[in-house]
Amino acid sequence: xxxxxxxxxxxxxxxxxxxxxxxxxxxxxxxxxxxxxxxxxxxxxxxxxxxxxxxxxxxxxxxxxxxxxxxxxxxxxxxxxxxxxxxxxxxxxxxxxxxxxxxxxxxxxxxxxxxxxxxxxxxxxxxxxxxxxxxxxxxxxxxxxxxxxxxxxxxxxxxxxxxxxxxxxxxxxxxxxxxxxxxxxxxxxxxxxxxxxxxxxxxxxxxxxxxxxxxxxxxxxxxxxxxxxxxxxxxxxxxxxxxxxxxxxxxxxxxxxxxxxxxxxxxxxxxxxxxxxxxxxxxxxxxxxxx
Amino acid sequence: xxxxxxxxxxxxxxxxxxxxxxxxxxxxxxxxxxxxxxxxxxxxxxxxxxxxxxxxxxxxxxxxxxxxxxxxxxxxxxxxxxxxxxxxxxxxxxxxxxxxxxxxxxxxxxxxxxxxxxxxxxxxxxxxxxxxxxxxxxxxxxxxxxxxxxxxxxxxxxxxx
Numbered sequence: 001x002x003x004x005x006x007x008x009x010x011x012x013x014x015x016x017x018x019x020x021x022x023x024x025x026x027x028x029x030x031x032x033x034x035x036x037x038x039x040x041x042x043x044x045x046x047x048x049x050x051x052x053x054x055x056x057x058x059x060x061x062x063x064x065x066x067x068x069x070x071x072x073x074x075x076x077x078x079x080x081x082x083x084x085x086x087x088x089x090x091x092x093x094x095x096x097x098x099x100x101x102x103x104x105x106x107x108x109x110x111x112x113x114x115x116x117x118x119x120x121x122x123x124x125x126x127x128x129x130x131x132x133x134x135x136x137x138x139x140x141x142x143x144x145x146x147x148x149x150x151x152x153x154x155x156x157x158x159x160x161x162x163x164x165x166x167x168x169x170x171x172x173x174x175x176x177x178x179x180x181x182x183x184x185x186x187x188x189x190x191x192x193x194x195x196x197x198x199x200x201x202x203x204x205x206x207x208x209x210x211x212x213x214x215x216x217x218x219x220x221x222x223x224x225x226x227x228x229x230x231x232x233x234x235x236x237x238x239x240x241x242x243x244x245x246x247x248x249x250x251x252x253x254x255x256x257x258x259x260x261x262x263x264x265x266x267x268x269x270x271x272x273x274x275x276x277x278x279x280x281x282x283x284x285x286x287x288x289x290x291x
Numbered sequence: 292x293x294x295x296x297x298x299x300x301x302x303x304x305x306x307x308x309x310x311x312x313x314x315x316x317x318x319x320x321x322x323x324x325x326x327x328x329x330x331x332x333x334x335x336x337x338x339x340x341x342x343x344x345x346x347x348x349x350x351x352x353x354x355x356x357x358x359x360x361x362x363x364x365x366x367x368x369x370x371x372x373x374x375x376x377x378x379x380x381x382x383x384x385x386x387x388x389x390x391x392x393x394x395x396x397x398x399x400x401x402x403x404x405x406x407x408x409x410x411x412x413x414x415x416x417x418x419x420x421x422x423x424x425x426x427x428x429x430x431x432x433x434x435x436x437x438x439x440x441x442x443x444x445x446x447x448x449x450x451x452x
Binding site for chain 1: 293296312313314316335336337338340343346349350351352354355356357359360403420421422423424425426
């Protein structure tokens with residue numbers, strides 16, 4: 001890696017100022033588990049590494065039982081899955097953050113970083129889509145918000161404009177009788193990149209789906225929100241036939257490629273299986289089963 | 292040439308000061324600047340865990356931490372595990388259980404295993420295996436490592452009853 005400078009501003013405004021004033025190229029770093037590797041192998045270039053972990057707002061987990069959860073963009077995975085409120089209210093987020101990398105990576109890697117890195121295989125993103133997360137973006141013109149399903153625009157590409165950063169993620173409080181789940185398939189037990197992943201959230205009342213959301217990883221250029229798979233369930237009875245139909249829709253929405261991790265056909269099959277299983281787990285959680 | 296950064300940190304209980312370039316990883320600073328070569332470089336991209344150290348109470352791969360980030364932090368490396376001349380029970384168990392062959396992965400396994408047993412005195416085998424998923428060993432096949440850790444946990448349980 002060539003010479004770089006290091007800055008660690010203590011406020012969002014400080015970062016924006018730095019990005020705006022810097023003559024060189026700035027690389028934002030949260031946990032650094034993607035950023036430092038990319039710099040080292042030359043996949044990205046920087047004159048300044050901007051460490052955002054000294055900014056309190058970006059390191060904060062703020063849970064409010066009436067409005068939901070605001071998650072700072074740089075909060076590492078272990079703080080997320082060890083947080084009692086998140087364990088109780090957002091089990092799907094615990095699923096995804098506890099299977100990213102291993103213990104050491106989870107000590108550093110952030111959900112905000114996973115989102116900004118915009119890998120098609122990102123394990124954190126489908127469950128953010130399922131939870132209807134809003135991204136709060138800060139820039140020279142002030143703040144704006146974007147629905148998380150619109151954040152990634154291509155492999156490694158996101159909607160952030162020049163001199164903008166992701167500040168936090170807002171999770172609306174889940175409705176009563178809701179449940180969520182993230183499942184991924186890898187050929188090993190841990191420490192691998194998803195061949196396919198599925199995040200879902202359901203609201204179930206009197207054995208009827210009040211609503212459902214389904215999102216996929218690793219089967220398109222970006223994490224994929226499959227709106228129709230959730231919509232077909234809305235108002236329908238909770239039964240195998242309906243769950244299978246939603247899984248078939250997820251399968252047909254997937255547009256995977258064949259690569260060393262799996263063939264396109266295999267990945268489509270996985271989408272069907274994982275959608276079915278994650279719906280079953282989410283339904284069980286919505287009904288209050290501890291699983 | 293721009294100037295190096297002065298970093299003040301606590302390593303294995305001792306206040307330590309070093310100069311580093313911002314691009315240098317904590318791993319490079321430990322090994323090349325401070326001569327603490329117990330921490331090993333394996334893959335240098337966060338996969339193998341050979342460079343595992345404790346940073347403010349959490350295990351991290353020191354190849355994915357910048358030296359400048361260590362400012363004001365508490366670091367424990369494999370050199371800080373033994374109590375003076377007396378090996379940590381995990382080190383003794385690794386020796387007795389032949390939980391190492393080439394030894395490159397061992398410092399990382401020791402630091403990671405110690406962190407686990409400090410948090411959870413009696414973890415299941417599954418818990419130990421998942422906790423250590425970020426540590427790779429190409430010699431032993433893991434079983435001897437896992438058994439050595441289980442032995443330390445069992446000995447401690449016995450000592451406490």
